[in-house]
Amino acid sequence: MDAAARARLLNDYQRDFPLTSQPFLQIAAALGTQESQVLEELRGLMVEGVLCRVGAVVRPNSIGASTLAAMAVPPERLETVAAQVSAHAEVNHNYEREHRLNLWFVVTAADRARIDAVLRAIEAETGIAPLDLPLQREYRIDLGFDLS
Amino acid sequence: MSALDPIDRRLVVETQAGLPLVAEPYAELGRRLGISADAVMTRLERLAASGAIRRIGVIPNHYALGYRANAMTVWDVDDRAVSELGKLVGGMACVTHCYRRPRRPPLWPYNLFAMVHARDRAEVDGMTVAIGRVLGGHARAHDVLYSTRILKKTGLRLAA
Numbered sequence: 249m250d251a252a253a254r255a256r257l258l259n260d261y262q263r264d265f266p267l268t269s270q271p272f273l274q275i276a277a278a279l280g281t282q283e284s285q286v287l288e289e290l291r292g293l294m295v296e297g298v299l300c301r302v303g304a305v306v307r308p309n310s311i312g313a314s315t316l317a318a319m320a321v322p323p324e325r326l327e328t329v330a331a332q333v334s335a336h337a338e339v340n341h342n343y344e345r346e347h348r349l350n351l352w353f354v355v356t357a358a359d360r361a362r363i364d365a366v367l368r369a370i371e372a373e374t375g376i377a378p379l380d381l382p383l384q385r386e387y388r389i390d391l392g393f394d395l396s
Numbered sequence: 397m398s399a400l401d402p403i404d405r406r407l408v409v410e411t412q413a414g415l416p417l418v419a420e421p422y423a424e425l426g427r428r429l430g431i432s433a434d435a436v437m438t439r440l441e442r443l444a445a446s447g448a449i450r451r452i453g454v455i456p457n458h459y460a461l462g463y464r465a466n467a468m469t470v471w472d473v474d475d476r477a478v479s480e481l482g483k484l485v486g487g488m489a490c491v492t493h494c495y496r497r498p499r500r501p502p503l504w505p506y507n508l509f510a511m512v513h514a515r516d517r518a519e520v521d522g523m524t525v526a527i528g529r530v531l532g533g534h535a536r537a538h539d540v541l542y543s544t545r546i547l548k549k550t551g552l553r554l555a556a
Contacts, residue, residue: 258461263451267437270419287417290454294417300455301414304440310448311405316497318504334548342548345468345541349503352468352541353548379500385479387486387494392451393458393513394489 249289253279257289258299262392265302308383314356315363317370317378318349326350329374338366349379400448403429407439411452459546463513467520468541469527470506472499477534478508484530485510490523505537517542 249257256279266274272290273283293299308314321329326344333353334342342353357363371377400408406429415421422440423433431439443449458466473481478496485508486494493511510527514520524540 258454258456262453262455265415265452265454267422267440267452269422269433269437271421272417272419283419287419290417296460297457298460300457302417302454303414304408304411304452305450305455306408306412307448307450311400311408320503330547339548342546343543344545344547345543347539347541349541351547352543379504381497381500381504383495383497385482385496387482387496388491392453393456393492 249279249281249285253281254289254293257286258293259394308386312356312358313360313363314354315367315380315382317353317355317367317380319351319370319374319376319378320349321351321374321376323350329376332373333370336366336370338362400443403431404439404443404448407436408443408448411440411449415452458513462515465514465517465520466543467512467514467517467524468543469510469512469520469524470539470541471508471510471527471531471535472505472537473508473531474534474536475507481531481534482508485527488527488530490514490526506539508535 257275261275265271268274270283272286276283276286279286290299290302294301319329330342330344330351333339333351338355338357339353340356342351344350345352355363355366357366367378367380407425410425410428416424418424420433422436426433426436429436440449440452444452482494482496485491490512491510492513493509495509496507497509499505499507512520512523514523520540524538528535528538
């Protein structure tokens with residue numbers, strides 16, 4: 249697949265993915281290529297790390313509950329504490345950030361009680377109380393990211 | 397918000413994790429859930445129409461595409477003005493996500509979060525100035541937090 253078709257694949261199909269029995273065939277027709285080429289390209293882009301996935305972006309808390317949590321971890325303990333946090337299956341994003349609050353993670357669970365239990369467990373394991381920063385309002389609907 | 401039945405919930409989790417990269421991905425999802433490909437598509441249409449699913453599509457890794465400066469700009473905005481200003485900031489082209497979250501003083505005085513993805517930190521600086529202008533005199537303080545490492549990133553899971 250040439251660079252122009254690859255760029256269109258990444259930019260033009262971030263939303264309104266075809267809901268037809270063979271969506272990759274429809275994309276291939278639009279890009280002037282073959283279904284097998286589109287599938288191969290997508291697999292390759294995932295292997296390269298350019299593509300996270302082909303899938304859905306879900307409204308926060310549409311199923312279950314979630315929160316953003318932050319911890320101020322002494323730098324020399326960061327690796328250990330980050331591993332303790334990541335070990336929880338309910339933690340699905342965990343980032344190091346340049347700040348006194350240097351560890352930021354998202355906790356997602358079936359309900360709010362489970363989130364409270366995970367935050368308490370992390371505090372008990374690490375001795376550091378996570379700040380609990382649940383979403384109160386969302387001011388932007390995520391429609392994709394213009395790469396052009 | 398319409399209630400999701402157990403099949404909807406499984407379908408949301410499956411599609412959030414990623415469509416199977418096969419010629420007939422909805423048929424494959426249907427096999428996993430015990431429903432037809434048509435039923436999968438009908439449900440996905442309904443979930444998208446209700447807003448539970450925001451979009452279905454390719455999800456690029458911004459970092460790998462050269463957007464290496466990913467910053468969380470955070471602002472302490474007057475509570476009386478935050479909703480109106482949040483909508484304005486959320487409408488800016490450079491802002492990818494914009495949220496109101498609670499303050500946790502004294503460690504965390506900020507109530508408005510605006511995420512930006514840029515090619516470098518100079519570009520983030522420009523975006524931060526632009527957001528500050530939109531907020532005008534209503535922002536008492538702000539900070540910019542760069543992510544330096546992704547320590548874990550997985551799709552949505554619903555642990556029991």
